[in-house]
Amino acid sequence: MLSILLILIAALFFPGIINKVKAKIGGRKMPSVFQPLFDVIRLFKKGAIYSPVTSLIFRLAPIIYFASVLMAILFIPLGGQKGLLSFDGDFVFFVYILAIGKFMLIISAMDTGSGFEGMGANREALYSLLAEPAFFILLGSLALFNDIASFSDLYSLMHSSTDLTYITGVAAIYVLMYMAMVENSRLPVDDPKTHLELTMVHEVMILDNSGFDLALMHIASGLKFAIYGTLISNFIIYTAWPLYIQIFLFFIIQSCFAVVIGILESFRARNKMEKNPQWILMLSAIAVVIFLTTLIITHKIILN
Amino acid sequence: MTLLFIILYAATLIYFALSERVRMFVVLLSIQGALLFGVVFFSLYKIELFDFIFILIETIMVKSIIIPWFLNKVRKHNNLKRVHEPFVPVFYSIIVAVISLLFSFLVSNYLKENQIHTVYFTVAFASVIFGLYFIIIHKNLFSHLVGYLIIENGIFLFSLTVGSVMPLMVNLAILLDVFMGVLVLGTFVNRIGNTFDSIEIDQLSKLKD
Numbered sequence: 001m002l003s004i005l006l007i008l009i010a011a012l013f014f015p016g017i018i019n020k021v022k023a024k025i026g027g028r029k030m031p032s033v034f035q036p037l038f039d040v041i042r043l044f045k046k047g048a049i050y051s052p053v054t055s056l057i058f059r060l061a062p063i064i065y066f067a068s069v070l071m072a073i074l075f076i077p078l079g080g081q082k083g084l085l086s087f088d089g090d091f092v093f094f095v096y097i098l099a100i101g102k103f104m105l106i107i108s109a110m111d112t113g114s115g116f117e118g119m120g121a122n123r124e125a126l127y128s129l130l131a132e133p134a135f136f137i138l139l140g141s142l143a144l145f146n147d148i149a150s151f152s153d154l155y156s157l158m159h160s161s162t163d164l165t166y167i168t169g170v171a172a173i174y175v176l177m178y179m180a181m182v183e184n185s186r187l188p189v190d191d192p193k194t195h196l197e198l199t200m201v202h203e204v205m206i207l208d209n210s211g212f213d214l215a216l217m218h219i220a221s222g223l224k225f226a227i228y229g230t231l232i233s234n235f236i237i238y239t240a241w242p243l244y245i246q247i248f249l250f251f252i253i254q255s256c257f258a259v260v261i262g263i264l265e266s267f268r269a270r271n272k273m274e275k276n277p278q279w280i281l282m283l284s285a286i287a288v289v290i291f292l293t294t295l296i297i298t299h300k301i302i303l304n
Numbered sequence: 305m306t307l308l309f310i311i312l313y314a315a316t317l318i319y320f321a322l323s324e325r326v327r328m329f330v331v332l333l334s335i336q337g338a339l340l341f342g343v344v345f346f347s348l349y350k351i352e353l354f355d356f357i358f359i360l361i362e363t364i365m366v367k368s369i370i371i372p373w374f375l376n377k378v379r380k381h382n383n384l385k386r387v388h389e390p391f392v393p394v395f396y397s398i399i400v401a402v403i404s405l406l407f408s409f410l411v412s413n414y415l416k417e418n419q420i421h422t423v424y425f426t427v428a429f430a431s432v433i434f435g436l437y438f439i440i441i442h443k444n445l446f447s448h449l450v451g452y453l454i455i456e457n458g459i460f461l462f463s464l465t466v467g468s469v470m471p472l473m474v475n476l477a478i479l480l481d482v483f484m485g486v487l488v489l490g491t492f493v494n495r496i497g498n499t500f501d502s503i504e505i506d507q508l509s510k511l512k513d
Contacts, residue, residue: 164307164308164311167308167311167312171315275394277395278322278393278394278395278398279322281395281398281399282318282322282398284402285318285321285322285398285401285402286315286318288402288405288406289311289314289315289318289405292311292314292405292406292409293311295409296307296311301409301412301413302413302416302422303307303412303413303421303422303423303426
Protein backbone atom coordinates (compact mmCIF):
# COMPACT_ATOMS: atom_id res chain seq x y z
CA MET A 1 0.00 0.00 0.00
CA LEU A 2 2.80 2.34 0.96
CA SER A 3 4.59 1.89 -2.33
CA ILE A 4 1.58 3.16 -4.31
CA LEU A 5 1.43 6.38 -2.32
CA LEU A 6 5.16 6.92 -2.60
CA ILE A 7 5.19 6.28 -6.35
CA LEU A 8 2.30 8.71 -6.86
CA ILE A 9 4.11 11.40 -4.87
CA ALA A 10 7.41 10.76 -6.71
CA ALA A 11 5.63 10.95 -10.06
CA LEU A 12 4.42 14.47 -9.24
CA PHE A 13 7.95 15.79 -8.95
CA PHE A 14 9.78 13.64 -11.47
CA PRO A 15 9.24 15.57 -14.75
CA GLY A 16 9.74 18.83 -12.84
CA ILE A 17 13.15 17.80 -11.56
CA ILE A 18 14.25 16.64 -15.03
CA ASN A 19 13.19 19.97 -16.53
CA LYS A 20 14.90 21.91 -13.78
CA VAL A 21 18.21 20.12 -14.30
CA LYS A 22 18.02 20.52 -18.07
CA ALA A 23 17.29 24.23 -17.70
CA LYS A 24 20.15 24.72 -15.24
CA ILE A 25 22.68 22.98 -17.49
CA GLY A 26 21.33 24.74 -20.57
CA GLY A 27 21.87 28.11 -18.86
CA ARG A 28 18.17 28.99 -18.82
CA LYS A 29 16.13 30.26 -15.88
CA MET A 30 14.86 27.25 -13.98
CA PRO A 31 11.13 26.62 -14.09
CA SER A 32 9.30 25.65 -10.92
CA VAL A 33 9.32 21.96 -10.01
CA PHE A 34 5.53 22.08 -10.26
CA GLN A 35 5.47 23.51 -13.79
CA PRO A 36 4.64 20.16 -15.51
CA LEU A 37 1.89 19.74 -12.92
CA PHE A 38 0.42 23.16 -13.75
CA ASP A 39 0.55 22.25 -17.44
CA VAL A 40 -1.36 19.07 -16.75
CA ILE A 41 -4.00 20.95 -14.70
CA ARG A 42 -4.39 23.48 -17.50
CA LEU A 43 -4.86 20.65 -19.97
CA PHE A 44 -7.46 19.01 -17.72
CA LYS A 45 -9.54 22.20 -17.80
CA LYS A 46 -9.67 22.13 -21.60
CA GLY A 47 -12.02 19.99 -23.62
CA ALA A 48 -10.72 17.44 -26.10
CA ILE A 49 -11.11 17.81 -29.84
CA TYR A 50 -11.49 14.67 -31.93
CA SER A 51 -10.82 14.45 -35.63
CA PRO A 52 -13.87 13.28 -37.62
CA VAL A 53 -11.93 10.39 -39.17
CA THR A 54 -11.14 8.75 -35.81
CA SER A 55 -13.25 6.06 -34.22
CA LEU A 56 -14.03 4.85 -30.72
CA ILE A 57 -10.54 3.37 -30.32
CA PHE A 58 -8.95 6.78 -30.43
CA ARG A 59 -11.17 8.01 -27.59
CA LEU A 60 -10.66 4.90 -25.48
CA ALA A 61 -6.89 4.59 -25.88
CA PRO A 62 -5.66 7.36 -23.53
CA ILE A 63 -7.89 6.13 -20.71
CA ILE A 64 -6.79 2.52 -21.14
CA TYR A 65 -3.15 3.60 -21.36
CA PHE A 66 -3.46 5.56 -18.14
CA ALA A 67 -5.38 2.76 -16.42
CA SER A 68 -2.79 0.17 -17.43
CA VAL A 69 0.02 2.21 -15.90
CA LEU A 70 -2.00 2.71 -12.70
CA MET A 71 -2.69 -1.02 -12.60
CA ALA A 72 1.01 -1.81 -13.01
CA ILE A 73 1.80 0.32 -9.96
CA LEU A 74 -0.32 -1.95 -7.78
CA PHE A 75 2.22 -4.75 -8.20
CA ILE A 76 5.36 -2.89 -7.30
CA PRO A 77 6.95 -3.70 -3.95
CA LEU A 78 9.13 -1.32 -2.02
CA GLY A 79 11.81 -2.57 0.32
CA GLY A 80 10.10 -4.98 2.70
CA GLN A 81 6.61 -3.77 1.80
CA LYS A 82 4.60 -5.89 -0.61
CA GLY A 83 2.68 -4.40 -3.48
CA LEU A 84 -1.10 -4.21 -3.11
CA LEU A 85 -1.56 -7.20 -5.38
CA SER A 86 0.90 -10.04 -5.48
CA PHE A 87 0.88 -13.57 -6.82
CA ASP A 88 3.31 -16.03 -8.39
CA GLY A 89 4.60 -14.80 -11.70
CA ASP A 90 3.13 -11.35 -11.26
CA PHE A 91 6.08 -9.69 -12.96
CA VAL A 92 4.97 -11.24 -16.25
CA PHE A 93 1.57 -9.73 -15.64
CA PHE A 94 3.23 -6.42 -14.82
CA VAL A 95 5.12 -6.31 -18.11
CA TYR A 96 2.13 -7.23 -20.21
CA ILE A 97 -0.26 -4.87 -18.50
CA LEU A 98 2.14 -2.12 -19.54
CA ALA A 99 2.24 -3.68 -23.00
CA ILE A 100 -1.56 -3.50 -23.28
CA GLY A 101 -1.41 0.22 -22.67
CA LYS A 102 1.28 0.60 -25.28
CA PHE A 103 -0.70 -1.52 -27.72
CA MET A 104 -3.74 0.74 -27.32
CA LEU A 105 -1.52 3.76 -27.89
CA ILE A 106 -0.15 2.22 -31.07
CA ILE A 107 -3.52 1.32 -32.57
CA SER A 108 -4.94 4.70 -31.63
CA ALA A 109 -2.06 6.31 -33.53
CA MET A 110 -2.88 4.08 -36.49
CA ASP A 111 -6.54 5.02 -36.11
CA THR A 112 -5.97 8.67 -36.96
CA GLY A 113 -4.94 7.70 -40.47
CA SER A 114 -2.00 10.07 -40.52
CA GLY A 115 1.14 8.82 -42.25
CA PHE A 116 3.41 10.32 -39.62
CA GLU A 117 1.57 8.70 -36.74
CA GLY A 118 1.65 5.30 -38.40
CA MET A 119 5.39 5.65 -38.77
CA GLY A 120 5.80 6.64 -35.13
CA ALA A 121 3.67 3.69 -34.07
CA ASN A 122 5.85 1.37 -36.13
CA ARG A 123 9.00 2.56 -34.41
CA GLU A 124 7.47 2.42 -30.96
CA ALA A 125 6.36 -1.16 -31.56
CA LEU A 126 9.83 -2.17 -32.77
CA TYR A 127 11.60 -0.59 -29.82
CA SER A 128 9.35 -2.10 -27.19
CA LEU A 129 9.69 -5.46 -28.92
CA LEU A 130 13.48 -5.22 -28.69
CA ALA A 131 13.45 -3.98 -25.11
CA GLU A 132 11.23 -6.81 -23.88
CA PRO A 133 13.85 -9.61 -23.81
CA ALA A 134 16.21 -7.45 -21.76
CA PHE A 135 13.58 -6.93 -19.08
CA PHE A 136 12.56 -10.57 -18.98
CA ILE A 137 16.10 -11.94 -18.89
CA LEU A 138 16.86 -9.52 -16.07
CA LEU A 139 13.81 -10.39 -13.99
CA GLY A 140 14.18 -14.06 -14.89
CA SER A 141 17.71 -14.15 -13.55
CA LEU A 142 16.56 -12.40 -10.38
CA ALA A 143 13.83 -15.02 -10.00
CA LEU A 144 16.38 -17.77 -10.57
CA PHE A 145 18.54 -16.21 -7.90
CA ASN A 146 15.90 -16.64 -5.21
CA ASP A 147 13.88 -19.53 -6.66
CA ILE A 148 10.94 -17.18 -6.33
CA ALA A 149 8.56 -16.01 -9.01
CA SER A 150 6.75 -13.21 -7.23
CA PHE A 151 7.66 -9.56 -7.56
CA SER A 152 7.60 -8.80 -3.85
CA ASP A 153 10.20 -11.38 -2.86
CA LEU A 154 12.33 -10.98 -5.95
CA TYR A 155 14.82 -8.72 -4.30
CA SER A 156 15.01 -10.47 -0.93
CA LEU A 157 18.31 -12.30 -1.48
CA MET A 158 19.90 -9.52 -3.48
CA HIS A 159 21.75 -8.09 -0.53
CA SER A 160 23.27 -11.24 0.89
CA SER A 161 25.85 -13.68 -0.52
CA THR A 162 28.94 -13.02 -2.62
CA ASP A 163 30.78 -10.12 -4.25
CA LEU A 164 29.33 -11.16 -7.57
CA THR A 165 25.89 -9.93 -6.51
CA TYR A 166 27.28 -6.40 -6.60
CA ILE A 167 28.22 -6.68 -10.25
CA THR A 168 24.77 -8.12 -10.94
CA GLY A 169 23.19 -5.23 -9.08
CA VAL A 170 25.21 -2.56 -10.88
CA ALA A 171 24.56 -4.07 -14.29
CA ALA A 172 20.86 -4.51 -13.49
CA ILE A 173 20.56 -0.85 -12.47
CA TYR A 174 22.29 0.17 -15.71
CA VAL A 175 19.91 -1.94 -17.79
CA LEU A 176 16.82 -0.76 -15.90
CA MET A 177 17.84 2.89 -16.24
CA TYR A 178 18.15 2.68 -19.99
CA MET A 179 15.00 0.55 -20.16
CA ALA A 180 13.22 3.48 -18.54
CA MET A 181 14.65 5.77 -21.20
CA VAL A 182 13.48 3.48 -24.00
CA GLU A 183 10.03 2.91 -22.52
CA ASN A 184 9.47 6.61 -21.94
CA SER A 185 10.94 7.57 -25.32
CA ARG A 186 13.67 9.74 -23.86
CA LEU A 187 16.98 10.75 -25.27
CA PRO A 188 19.31 8.12 -26.61
CA VAL A 189 16.39 6.61 -28.50
CA ASP A 190 14.00 9.48 -29.03
CA ASP A 191 14.26 13.20 -28.47
CA PRO A 192 11.20 14.63 -26.69
CA LYS A 193 12.13 18.15 -27.80
CA THR A 194 12.39 17.48 -31.53
CA HIS A 195 10.26 19.62 -33.84
CA LEU A 196 10.36 17.47 -36.96
CA GLU A 197 7.68 14.81 -37.27
CA LEU A 198 9.98 12.56 -39.28
CA THR A 199 12.38 12.13 -36.39
CA MET A 200 9.79 11.72 -33.64
CA VAL A 201 8.77 8.43 -32.10
CA HIS A 202 6.52 8.97 -29.10
CA GLU A 203 5.68 12.63 -29.71
CA VAL A 204 4.28 11.96 -33.15
CA MET A 205 1.95 9.29 -31.78
CA ILE A 206 0.18 11.70 -29.46
CA LEU A 207 0.04 14.50 -32.02
CA ASP A 208 -3.74 14.27 -32.40
CA ASN A 209 -4.52 14.01 -28.71
CA SER A 210 -5.57 17.19 -27.01
CA GLY A 211 -6.88 18.51 -23.73
CA PHE A 212 -7.93 15.86 -21.27
CA ASP A 213 -6.40 12.95 -23.22
CA LEU A 214 -3.05 14.65 -23.55
CA ALA A 215 -3.03 15.36 -19.82
CA LEU A 216 -3.57 11.65 -19.12
CA MET A 217 -0.62 10.79 -21.38
CA HIS A 218 1.63 13.24 -19.58
CA ILE A 219 0.69 11.88 -16.15
CA ALA A 220 1.21 8.31 -17.36
CA SER A 221 4.72 9.09 -18.56
CA GLY A 222 5.62 10.62 -15.18
CA LEU A 223 4.21 7.55 -13.45
CA LYS A 224 6.24 5.25 -15.69
CA PHE A 225 9.43 7.03 -14.71
CA ALA A 226 8.50 6.66 -11.05
CA ILE A 227 7.82 2.94 -11.58
CA TYR A 228 11.28 2.34 -13.01
CA GLY A 229 12.81 4.51 -10.30
CA THR A 230 11.16 2.29 -7.71
CA LEU A 231 12.44 -0.87 -9.39
CA ILE A 232 15.94 0.62 -9.27
CA SER A 233 15.62 1.74 -5.66
CA ASN A 234 14.63 -1.80 -4.69
CA PHE A 235 18.15 -2.90 -5.63
CA ILE A 236 19.66 -0.43 -3.19
CA ILE A 237 17.22 -0.31 -0.28
CA TYR A 238 17.99 -2.91 2.33
CA THR A 239 14.85 -4.57 3.67
CA ALA A 240 16.09 -4.78 7.25
CA TRP A 241 16.43 -1.02 7.64
CA PRO A 242 13.75 0.90 9.56
CA LEU A 243 10.85 2.20 7.53
CA TYR A 244 11.56 5.92 7.75
CA ILE A 245 15.08 5.40 6.39
CA GLN A 246 13.64 3.33 3.56
CA ILE A 247 11.19 6.11 2.66
CA PHE A 248 13.88 8.75 2.91
CA LEU A 249 16.21 6.69 0.70
CA PHE A 250 13.40 6.09 -1.77
CA PHE A 251 12.98 9.81 -2.38
CA ILE A 252 16.73 10.36 -2.53
CA ILE A 253 17.11 7.65 -5.16
CA GLN A 254 14.15 8.89 -7.18
CA SER A 255 15.51 12.43 -7.27
CA CYS A 256 19.01 11.16 -8.11
CA PHE A 257 17.49 9.16 -10.95
CA ALA A 258 15.71 12.27 -12.23
CA VAL A 259 18.90 14.33 -11.99
CA VAL A 260 20.88 11.65 -13.83
CA ILE A 261 18.29 11.60 -16.60
CA GLY A 262 18.43 15.39 -16.82
CA ILE A 263 22.22 15.34 -17.08
CA LEU A 264 22.18 12.53 -19.65
CA GLU A 265 19.64 14.38 -21.76
CA SER A 266 21.63 17.61 -21.64
CA PHE A 267 24.91 16.10 -22.74
CA ARG A 268 24.22 13.39 -25.25
CA ALA A 269 22.80 13.54 -28.73
CA ARG A 270 20.12 11.24 -30.00
CA ASN A 271 21.18 8.06 -31.73
CA LYS A 272 20.74 7.80 -35.45
CA MET A 273 17.43 6.09 -36.19
CA GLU A 274 19.17 3.12 -37.81
CA LYS A 275 21.46 2.69 -34.79
CA ASN A 276 18.56 2.46 -32.34
CA PRO A 277 17.73 -1.26 -32.67
CA GLN A 278 21.31 -2.36 -32.03
CA TRP A 279 21.59 0.02 -29.11
CA ILE A 280 18.49 -1.48 -27.51
CA LEU A 281 19.72 -4.99 -28.26
CA MET A 282 22.87 -4.13 -26.32
CA LEU A 283 20.69 -3.96 -23.19
CA SER A 284 19.63 -7.56 -23.81
CA ALA A 285 23.27 -8.57 -24.23
CA ILE A 286 24.13 -7.09 -20.84
CA ALA A 287 21.10 -8.85 -19.39
CA VAL A 288 22.50 -12.14 -20.75
CA VAL A 289 25.77 -11.45 -18.93
CA ILE A 290 23.74 -10.89 -15.75
CA PHE A 291 21.96 -14.17 -16.41
CA LEU A 292 25.26 -16.05 -16.78
CA THR A 293 26.55 -14.46 -13.60
CA THR A 294 23.43 -15.58 -11.78
CA LEU A 295 23.91 -19.10 -13.10
CA ILE A 296 27.43 -19.08 -11.67
CA ILE A 297 26.33 -17.70 -8.31
CA THR A 298 23.53 -20.21 -7.91
CA HIS A 299 25.83 -23.09 -8.98
CA LYS A 300 23.62 -23.99 -11.92
CA ILE A 301 26.82 -23.75 -13.97
CA ILE A 302 29.67 -25.24 -12.04
CA LEU A 303 33.09 -23.84 -12.81
CA ASN A 304 36.14 -25.29 -11.15
CA MET B 305 37.39 -12.41 -7.19
CA THR B 306 38.71 -13.98 -10.39
CA LEU B 307 35.13 -14.47 -11.54
CA LEU B 308 34.51 -10.74 -11.34
CA PHE B 309 37.31 -10.03 -13.81
CA ILE B 310 36.22 -12.90 -16.03
CA ILE B 311 32.69 -11.50 -16.24
CA LEU B 312 33.94 -7.99 -16.93
CA TYR B 313 36.10 -9.47 -19.68
CA ALA B 314 32.97 -11.05 -21.18
CA ALA B 315 31.30 -7.65 -21.07
CA THR B 316 34.19 -6.09 -23.02
CA LEU B 317 33.61 -8.63 -25.80
CA ILE B 318 30.02 -7.37 -26.12
CA TYR B 319 31.27 -3.78 -26.28
CA PHE B 320 33.69 -4.80 -29.02
CA ALA B 321 30.69 -5.97 -31.02
CA LEU B 322 28.81 -2.77 -30.29
CA SER B 323 31.44 -0.12 -30.89
CA GLU B 324 32.19 1.24 -34.33
CA ARG B 325 34.90 3.76 -33.60
CA VAL B 326 38.49 2.61 -33.99
CA ARG B 327 39.55 4.60 -30.95
CA MET B 328 37.13 2.60 -28.83
CA PHE B 329 38.79 -0.65 -29.98
CA VAL B 330 42.13 0.53 -28.64
CA VAL B 331 40.59 1.64 -25.32
CA LEU B 332 38.84 -1.72 -24.97
CA LEU B 333 42.08 -3.61 -25.69
CA SER B 334 43.75 -1.63 -22.95
CA ILE B 335 40.89 -2.45 -20.56
CA GLN B 336 41.22 -6.13 -21.45
CA GLY B 337 44.91 -5.98 -20.58
CA ALA B 338 44.09 -4.49 -17.19
CA LEU B 339 41.44 -7.17 -16.59
CA LEU B 340 43.95 -9.90 -17.45
CA PHE B 341 46.28 -8.31 -14.91
CA GLY B 342 43.50 -8.68 -12.33
CA VAL B 343 42.89 -12.30 -13.26
CA VAL B 344 46.58 -13.18 -12.95
CA PHE B 345 46.98 -11.25 -9.73
CA PHE B 346 44.17 -13.10 -7.96
CA SER B 347 44.74 -16.60 -9.31
CA LEU B 348 48.44 -17.23 -9.95
CA TYR B 349 49.92 -16.27 -6.59
CA LYS B 350 51.08 -19.83 -5.93
CA ILE B 351 53.83 -19.80 -8.56
CA GLU B 352 57.41 -18.61 -8.21
CA LEU B 353 57.84 -14.97 -7.42
CA PHE B 354 59.96 -14.15 -10.45
CA ASP B 355 57.51 -15.73 -12.89
CA PHE B 356 54.62 -14.05 -11.15
CA ILE B 357 56.16 -10.61 -11.39
CA PHE B 358 57.12 -11.21 -15.00
CA ILE B 359 53.55 -12.13 -15.97
CA LEU B 360 52.14 -9.19 -14.07
CA ILE B 361 54.51 -6.81 -15.85
CA GLU B 362 53.71 -8.43 -19.15
CA THR B 363 49.97 -7.96 -18.75
CA ILE B 364 50.00 -4.46 -17.36
CA MET B 365 52.90 -3.02 -19.38
CA VAL B 366 52.70 -4.78 -22.72
CA LYS B 367 49.03 -5.60 -23.07
CA SER B 368 47.56 -2.59 -21.36
CA ILE B 369 50.01 0.23 -22.16
CA ILE B 370 52.61 -0.42 -24.87
CA ILE B 371 50.45 -2.17 -27.47
CA PRO B 372 47.51 0.29 -27.17
CA TRP B 373 49.99 3.17 -27.34
CA PHE B 374 51.53 1.76 -30.50
CA LEU B 375 48.10 1.10 -32.01
CA ASN B 376 47.09 4.67 -31.24
CA LYS B 377 50.17 5.87 -33.09
CA VAL B 378 49.25 3.75 -36.10
CA ARG B 379 45.68 5.02 -35.92
CA LYS B 380 46.74 8.66 -35.86
CA HIS B 381 49.25 8.12 -38.66
CA ASN B 382 46.52 6.73 -40.89
CA ASN B 383 43.80 9.20 -39.85
CA LEU B 384 41.38 6.46 -38.84
CA LYS B 385 38.21 7.66 -37.17
CA ARG B 386 35.59 5.06 -37.89
CA VAL B 387 35.47 1.52 -39.11
CA HIS B 388 34.70 1.65 -42.78
CA GLU B 389 31.57 -0.42 -43.27
CA PRO B 390 31.87 -3.78 -41.56
CA PHE B 391 30.39 -6.50 -43.77
CA VAL B 392 27.75 -7.35 -41.18
CA PRO B 393 25.47 -4.87 -39.37
CA VAL B 394 26.35 -4.32 -35.72
CA PHE B 395 22.92 -5.67 -34.79
CA TYR B 396 24.01 -9.19 -35.82
CA SER B 397 27.46 -8.83 -34.31
CA ILE B 398 25.94 -8.35 -30.86
CA ILE B 399 23.86 -11.49 -31.33
CA VAL B 400 26.95 -13.45 -32.42
CA ALA B 401 28.93 -12.18 -29.42
CA VAL B 402 26.18 -13.23 -27.02
CA ILE B 403 25.75 -16.61 -28.68
CA SER B 404 29.49 -17.29 -28.56
CA LEU B 405 29.45 -16.44 -24.86
CA LEU B 406 26.49 -18.70 -24.14
CA PHE B 407 27.99 -21.49 -26.25
CA SER B 408 31.33 -21.40 -24.46
CA PHE B 409 29.63 -21.30 -21.06
CA LEU B 410 27.63 -24.38 -22.01
CA VAL B 411 30.68 -26.22 -23.36
CA SER B 412 32.69 -25.49 -20.26
CA ASN B 413 29.82 -26.71 -18.12
CA TYR B 414 30.09 -30.10 -19.83
CA LEU B 415 33.86 -30.26 -19.35
CA LYS B 416 34.25 -31.81 -15.94
CA GLU B 417 37.95 -32.61 -16.23
CA ASN B 418 40.02 -32.17 -13.12
CA GLN B 419 43.02 -30.80 -15.01
CA ILE B 420 41.07 -27.97 -16.63
CA HIS B 421 40.02 -24.79 -14.89
CA THR B 422 36.74 -24.14 -16.62
CA VAL B 423 36.56 -20.65 -15.12
CA TYR B 424 39.14 -19.39 -17.60
CA PHE B 425 38.09 -21.75 -20.34
CA THR B 426 34.66 -20.13 -20.76
CA VAL B 427 35.86 -16.67 -21.62
CA ALA B 428 39.00 -17.87 -23.40
CA PHE B 429 36.92 -19.90 -25.83
CA ALA B 430 34.43 -17.08 -26.38
CA SER B 431 37.30 -14.68 -26.94
CA VAL B 432 38.89 -16.85 -29.63
CA ILE B 433 35.57 -17.38 -31.43
CA PHE B 434 34.75 -13.70 -31.27
CA GLY B 435 38.24 -12.67 -32.40
CA LEU B 436 37.92 -14.81 -35.52
CA TYR B 437 34.46 -13.37 -36.19
CA PHE B 438 35.82 -9.86 -35.66
CA ILE B 439 38.49 -10.42 -38.30
CA ILE B 440 35.95 -11.82 -40.76
CA ILE B 441 33.49 -8.93 -40.54
CA HIS B 442 35.91 -6.04 -40.89
CA LYS B 443 37.38 -4.80 -44.15
CA ASN B 444 39.93 -2.69 -42.38
CA LEU B 445 43.49 -3.91 -41.82
CA PHE B 446 43.76 -2.11 -38.50
CA SER B 447 40.68 -3.95 -37.23
CA HIS B 448 42.27 -7.23 -38.30
CA LEU B 449 45.15 -6.39 -36.02
CA VAL B 450 42.69 -5.73 -33.20
CA GLY B 451 40.97 -9.06 -33.87
CA TYR B 452 44.35 -10.81 -33.73
CA LEU B 453 45.00 -9.26 -30.33
CA ILE B 454 41.57 -10.38 -29.05
CA ILE B 455 42.46 -13.95 -30.07
CA GLU B 456 45.82 -13.57 -28.37
CA ASN B 457 44.13 -12.48 -25.13
CA GLY B 458 41.97 -15.59 -25.45
CA ILE B 459 45.07 -17.75 -25.82
CA PHE B 460 46.60 -16.14 -22.76
CA LEU B 461 43.52 -17.17 -20.78
CA PHE B 462 43.70 -20.66 -22.35
CA SER B 463 47.18 -21.07 -20.96
CA LEU B 464 45.73 -20.42 -17.51
CA THR B 465 43.12 -23.15 -17.93
CA VAL B 466 45.56 -26.05 -18.09
CA GLY B 467 47.06 -25.40 -14.70
CA SER B 468 48.28 -22.68 -12.44
CA VAL B 469 51.93 -23.01 -13.46
CA MET B 470 52.42 -21.07 -16.67
CA PRO B 471 56.04 -21.82 -17.60
CA LEU B 472 58.26 -18.85 -18.29
CA MET B 473 59.53 -20.09 -21.64
CA VAL B 474 56.04 -20.56 -23.09
CA ASN B 475 55.07 -17.18 -21.82
CA LEU B 476 58.14 -15.53 -23.32
CA ALA B 477 57.46 -17.19 -26.66
CA ILE B 478 53.86 -15.92 -26.73
CA LEU B 479 55.02 -12.47 -25.72
CA LEU B 480 57.63 -12.35 -28.47
CA ASP B 481 55.06 -13.61 -30.95
CA VAL B 482 52.60 -10.89 -30.06
CA PHE B 483 55.19 -8.20 -29.99
CA MET B 484 56.61 -9.08 -33.37
CA GLY B 485 53.13 -9.56 -34.81
CA VAL B 486 51.98 -6.16 -33.67
CA LEU B 487 55.17 -4.43 -34.75
CA VAL B 488 55.28 -6.04 -38.17
CA LEU B 489 51.58 -5.62 -38.86
CA GLY B 490 51.65 -2.05 -37.56
CA THR B 491 54.49 -1.12 -39.87
CA PHE B 492 52.74 -2.96 -42.68
CA VAL B 493 49.55 -0.98 -42.06
CA ASN B 494 51.51 2.26 -42.03
CA ARG B 495 53.24 1.46 -45.31
CA ILE B 496 49.99 0.52 -47.01
CA GLY B 497 48.40 3.67 -45.64
CA ASN B 498 51.23 5.75 -47.08
CA THR B 499 50.99 4.14 -50.48
CA PHE B 500 47.24 3.93 -51.00
CA ASP B 501 45.83 6.63 -48.69
CA SER B 502 43.52 4.01 -47.20
CA ILE B 503 43.99 0.71 -45.46
CA GLU B 504 41.02 -1.27 -46.73
CA ILE B 505 41.89 -4.79 -47.73
CA ASP B 506 40.25 -4.30 -51.14
CA GLN B 507 43.29 -2.23 -52.04
CA LEU B 508 45.55 -5.25 -51.58
CA SER B 509 44.06 -6.99 -54.61
CA LYS B 510 45.46 -4.19 -56.77
CA LEU B 511 49.04 -4.95 -55.72
CA LYS B 512 51.35 -5.89 -58.60
CA ASP B 513 55.05 -6.19 -59.15
